Amino acid sequence: MLTGCALLTTILTQGQTHKPNIIFILADDLGYGNISAYNSKSPVKTPNIDRLGQEGIQFKNFYSGNTVCAPSRCALLTGKHMGHAYIRGNTRLPLRAEDSTLAQLLQGNGYRTGMFGKWGLGESGTTGSPEIKGFDTFFGYLNQQHAHNYYTDYLFEVKEGQISRVPRDTNVYSQDEILQHALSFINDNKDKPFFLFLPFTLPHAELAPPATDMQAFLNADGSSKLGPETPYERKNGTYRSQENPHAAFAAMVTKLDRNVGEISALIKQLGLDDNTYIFFTSDNGPHREGGADPIYFDSNGPLKGIKRDLYEGGIRVPLLVRAPGKVSAGQVSTIPWAFWDVLPTLSDITHSPVLSGIDGLSYTKALNGTKPARQHDHFYWQFNEGGLQEALLKDDWKLIRFKKRGTPERFELYHLSEDIGEEHDLATKYPQKVKALSGLMLQSKMPAENPEFDWSATEQ
Known part of the structure; x- marks a missing residue:
């Protein structure tokens, strides 16, 4: 022993x-x-x-x-x-x-x-x-x-x-x-x-x-x-x-x-x-x-x-x-x-x-293969080359935002369960969905701490 x-x-x-x-x-x-x-x-x-x-x-x-x-x-x-x-x-x-x-x-x-x-x-x-x-x-x-x-x-x-x-x-x-x-x-x-x-x-x-x-x-x-x-x-x-x-x-x-x-x-x-x-x-x-x-x-x-x-x-x-x-x-x-x-x-x-x-x-x-008790309400991405791209995914709805300095922002909206290839932009058809998801985009991010990734100029 x-x-x-x-x-x-x-x-x-x-x-x-x-x-x-x-x-x-x-x-x-x-x-x-x-x-x-x-x-x-x-x-x-x-x-x-x-x-x-x-x-x-x-x-x-x-x-x-x-x-x-x-x-x-x-x-x-x-x-x-x-x-x-x-x-x-x-x-x-x-x-x-x-x-x-x-x-x-x-x-x-x-x-x-x-x-x-x-x-x-x-x-x-x-x-x-x-x-x-x-x-x-x-x-x-x-x-x-x-x-x-x-x-x-x-x-x-x-x-x-x-x-x-x-x-x-x-x-x-x-x-x-x-x-x-x-x-x-x-x-x-x-x-x-x-x-x-x-x-x-x-x-x-x-x-x-x-x-x-x-x-x-x-x-x-x-x-x-x-x-x-x-x-x-x-x-x-x-x-x-x-x-x-x-x-x-x-x-x-x-x-x-x-x-x-x-x-x-x-x-x-x-x-x-x-x-x-x-x-x-x-x-x-x-x-x-x-x-x-x-x-x-x-x-x-x-x-x-x-x-x-x-x-x-x-x-x-x-x-x-x-x-x-x-x-x-x-x-x-x-x-x-x-x-x-x-x-x-x-x-x-x-x-x-x-x-x-x-x-x-x-x-x-x-x-x-079991769904966790806690899952994400939505997913967020950001890409900072040549302007700003952002994407947000919630319940099969995917919103993509494009913004460059001196140009208006542009949104594309897709419903992935019906359009996995993102071929049909639904942004003009569902403006309220765009508004709701773009609001979540704002909540999902903080200003970049490093100026190399500062996208604030593209927000003007």
Whole structure:
């Protein structure tokens, strides 16, 4: 019989052992229709990602935090939507010291925390650097501009509380190295509760996968198996040229799917299956940068719009969650929830502290297809590039507001249950509905604390 310190140690160890592991995979600019479970017409199949939903649950009405990278990740990790978040645009502004993250909550609850991929919420030496915001280990890109280059000569690494710039071989595809760090993290922490955040850069431009990944989509003569291609020529030094952009994009989505399969296989191999949640989603809608062609790939499926739109195609994203023994298999859910709900949901799952002053709610019950007792009355988004766009969703009614300096505001209104493609603007037909929802828009936001995202000038 154990007594005293030995008994206490055993109790603490058992408690840690039973804390569930969390793996959160975040694709970059992957559209709702790029996952074959969401779009049977997709020319690229994603069997490993699909399997997460087959063995768990697939959400049809899940929303990103924004329609571009940095603010969407801010909403995910801080639990605040764009009416209250600090980072509301795609800049290199860091999180502040007072902005608590999901990783910090889990780290404080005894979790080993690792992130591998693209951060986007703070550079080295700022208040938003990953080692300050809750990550024990990190390998990848700190900002979104650097992440455009898959063959970079350096990346950043966090070890033992310190961040450093790491030189690397420019012949090695960064995603391959990022994946290996992720797999090593799982192996190294298999006996401890861990939170693994994987904000992969795939399939964001540039469209430049390794030749070995391209082979499956090229004929022997080097031409594309996906039909005639329109080569992409490098412009303004942003993305490298690509002779076969369709084949390249298909290769990148296929690589992403294969990487998800490798992660799932390792979890099973290590016997962690029954105590690990795997989440898979995307940071926003599909892009058309660097030669990408969302029309050819039907990347938004039945939805209208892409990245940088507040139409459904810009913000509705896939979400599949697998956790054997915790999440019943084979479910498809239409319960709506969003990025800012992830923090309180994972806090609930892991019995971690819950932050006050956030917009998110726990949707833990939704993981088994049950409507939570508390749900959102409405959802709000804001986008600050080239003027102001705002969107509000309530009971299948979607209002979008457009406002630029010196121009009158303009509203579009859609009833999504009857018009998922947002083809029929009902704003003039239902002016009272526009008035009511625009009133909710005003209630849902505060002026931006940082002048970079100050939209007040567009309100005049």
